[in-house]
Amino acid sequence: MIGSLMMCVSVLVLLFGMLAGIAMGIQHDFTLGPAHAHLNLVGGVLLxxxxxxxxLVPEAGSMxxxxxxxxxHIVGGTLFxxxxxxxxxKGPSFEAxxxxxxxxxxxxMTLFTVVVFRTSRA
Structure with a gap:
């Protein structure tokens, strides 16, 4: 269940990230490039x-x-x-x-590491 949710949220995040990248390209304004990159990688690909x-490892997903x-990760990967x-x-006053x-x-990521080590078939 959580795996399917993560994959569904991921493709929505990646679609939004791609559209944001296209909008930046059209406007020739890449100010938000770092946010775009983090959204795609952390919010999309990792998710x-x-x-x-x-x-692929159902026992991991059932934990x-x-x-x-x-x-x-869903919350952090979008908030970040x-x-x-x-x-x-807006400036550094919003760094929190x-x-x-x-x-x-x-x-x-730390929790995922624990999950992987607990369910590893190595």
């Missing part, structure tokens, strides 16, 4: 890879830890690049958003 792992990890965008547009978002992503 899809996590979801794929949970689909409570996986659901916690998934939701933390959104926060970067706000800082780029990307800091909190990035910390959520790191916690989610």
């Amino acid at each position: 899809f890879l996590f979801g794929l792992y949970y689909r 409570l830890l996986a659901r916690i990890q998934g939701w933390l 690049p959104a926060g970067v965008a706000v800082v780029l547009l 958003a990307p800091i909190v978002g990035s910390l959520l992503v790191v916690v989610a």
Whole structure:
């Protein structure tokens, strides 16, 4: 279940990220380039890879830890690049958003590491 949710959210995030990239290209304004890159990589690609792992290793996806990890990454993976965008547009007084978002992503990655080691077939 969490794997499917992560993959669905991922493709929506990637679609939004691609459209944002096209809009930046049309306007010849790449101010939000760092936010765009983080949105696609952290919010889209990583989320899809996590979801794929949970689909390929069903016992991993059924763990409570996986659901916690998934939701933390969904929130952090969107808050982090959104926060970067706000800082780029409004200034450093908004730095709390990307800091909190990035910390959520790191916690989610740590939980994913635990899940992988617990379910590894090596």
